Amino acid sequence: MTTQPEHFTFRTSGGDDIAIDSKDLVAVVPDQDGSASTIVYVEQDPTDPTKLPTIIFKEESTFNSDVPNPQAFTTPEETHVLISTGSGKREAERFYNESTKPILSALFPQQSEKFHIHTTESESTILDLTNNVFFPIANAGRPLRIILLSGDGGIIDLVNGLSSQPLSASYIPPQVVLLPLGTANALYHSIVAGRENTWGLQALTSNEYESLPIFTASFSPGSRILADEARKELELPKDPETGHQVLHGTVVGSWGMHASLVADSDTTEYRKFGIDRFKMAAKEALYPADGSPPHPYKAKVSVLKGDSWEDLPAEEHMYVLATMVSNLEKPFTISPSTKPLDGSLHLIHFGPASGDEAMRIMGLAYQGGKHVDDPSVRYEAIDGLRIQFEGREEDARWRRICIDGKIVRVDKDGWVELRKESRRVLEIASV
Numbered sequence: 021m022t023t024q025p026e027h028f029t030f031r032t033s034g035g036d037d038i039a040i041d042s043k044d045l046v047a048v049v050p051d052q053d054g055s056a057s058t059i060v061y062v063e064q065d066p067t068d069p070t071k072l073p074t075i076i077f078k079e080e081s082t083f084n085s086d087v088p089n090p091q092a093f094t095t096p097e098e099t100h101v102l103i104s105t106g107s108g109k110r111e112a113e114r115f116y117n118e119s120t121k122p123i124l125s126a127l128f129p130q131q132s133e134k135f136h137i138h139t140t141e142s143e144s145t146i147l148d149l150t151n152n153v154f155f156p157i158a159n160a161g162r163p164l165r166i167i168l169l170s171g172d173g174g175i176i177d178l179v180n181g182l183s184s185q186p187l188s189a190s191y192i193p194p195q196v197v198l199l200p201l202g203t204a205n206a207l208y209h210s211i212v213a214g215r216e217n218t219w220g221l222q223a224l225t226s227n228e229y230e231s232l233p234i235f236t237a238s239f240s241p242g243s244r245i246l247a248d249e250a251r252k253e254l255e256l257p258k259d260p261e262t263g264h265q266v267l268h269g270t271v272v273g274s275w276g277m278h279a280s281l282v283a284d285s286d287t288t289e290y291r292k293f294g295i296d297r298f299k300m301a302a303k304e305a306l307y308p309a310d311g312s313p314p315h316p317y318k319a320k321v322s323v324l325k326g327d328s329w330e331d332l333p334a335e336e337h338m339y340v341l342a343t344m345v346s347n348l349e350k351p352f353t354i355s356p357s358t359k360p361l362d363g364s365l366h367l368i369h370f371g372p373a374s375g376d377e378a379m380r381i382m383g384l385a386y387q388g389g390k391h392v393d394d395p396s397v398r399y400e401a402i403d404g405l406r407i408q409f410e411g412r413e414e415d416a417r418w419r420r421i422c423i424d425g426k427i428v429r430v431d432k433d434g435w436v437e438l439r440k441e442s443r444r445v446l447e448i449a450s451v
């Protein structure tokens with residue numbers, strides 16, 4: 021990771037001096053003869069940072085000596101672009117056409133014509149492509165780069181597809197450039213940590229990739245993934261070696277308030293509100309219409325440290341969450357001790373609370389992660405988390421588990437066990 025000066029300055033071919041924030045710079049593309057270059061940067065809407073940025077291409081008058089090493093941009097022969105049309109506010113396709121495509125043409129003038137472009141048509145498109153196209157390439161030992169326009173859901177589908185079959189000795193982890201077109205984009209914001217402001221486009225020029233740490237959640241028989249606003253129930257994938265029902269994740273495994281609000285807000289209606297959908301669903305869960313207090317979630321919860329499991333003393337819970345990232349949304353620092361891609365897993369836990377008290381604690385997370393210092397919050401590094409229902413929750417809605425945004429309903433006597441995974445199946449651009 022490199023530190024950048026705050027401003028990037030250049031003189032245009034028209035003689036104008038321009039200074040931009042370095043975080044907005046996408047690339048300096050040298051012309052064929054190396055005498056001048058094109059500066060590519062983004063312009064944000066100052067009134068609304070969630071709006072797609074405008075991409076600016078400016079010819080520079082002479083080659084900029086501030087740029088030490090104009091790199092010849094490289095990408096493997098097999099480069100695929102994956103556009104998740106259902107992510108976030110459904111802007112991925114527009115972002116591709118208006119921003120990503122012209123930048124790819126500028127960076128890779130010869131190669132970009134041959135890139136494979138995929139557009140999702142259903143919620144299984146990414147998994148199907150991973151099983152049928154990406155995994156066979158990677159497993160045959162051929163380098164592969166995937167430019168992924170999606171939220172965290174696209175990554176979890178890639179990770180699960182690439183983990184669903186045994187890896188050959190020649191397996192080469194695909195390299196992924198993540199362009200954050202989802203709602204929360206937890207992984208993107210946790211990796212980038214405010215270092216760039218180009219919606220991931222800067223990483224298109226990078227050759228720095230790091231292994232993506234993952235966790236494995238195993239589920240008791242009978243557990244089902246809830247899809248399509250809980251209208252569909254899907255079988256969980258089985259681990260090719262153990263035969264257990266598993267899901268892999270890279271962001272978060274949770275039960276209680278967090279899982280419920282992710283599940284309740286994943287509807288077409290709520291999605292129209294963008295990131296506010298989480299806060300809206302939280303309010304509904306914390307202040308039930310009948311005036312009752314929020315639900316106290318009942319189960320036995322245990323944490324793994326090294327080789328030993330320790331039961332939490334509490335019988336009732338409100339917030340039970342294990343995470344591998346620092347931020348669940350850009351301003352929501354769930355685990356301030358987590359560093360980008362450090363492979364740690366942290367527990368955040370608190371017991372039953374009033375709506376106001378839960379809002380107060382969550383509010384502290386929006387202040388740089390101050391909730392972890394609150395006496396009511398248990399915050400620690402762990403190696404695993406187990407939740408056993410033991411028949412204590414009658415209603416299935418209180419037995420919903422969230423794994424990176426996917427929702428799994430566990431049976432009345434069921435359980436889920438989450439552990440850090442040593443396997444690495446993909447690499448992600450870290451700059």
Ligand SMILES: Nc1ncnc2c1ncn2[C@@H]1O[C@H](COP(=O)(O)OP(=O)(O)OP(=O)(O)O)[C@@H](O)[C@H]1O
Pocket residue numbers: 104105106107108109140141142143144145170171172173174201202203204205206424425
């Ligand atoms: N064309 C489509 N039709 C139906 N479902 C789709 C389509 N394209 C994508 N999806 C689904 O939409 C969901 C998008 O999830 P994703 O995580 O990418 O976005 P998000 O939930 O808005 O963002 P985040 O997880 O970062 O908050 C995924 O479940 C994906 O499978």
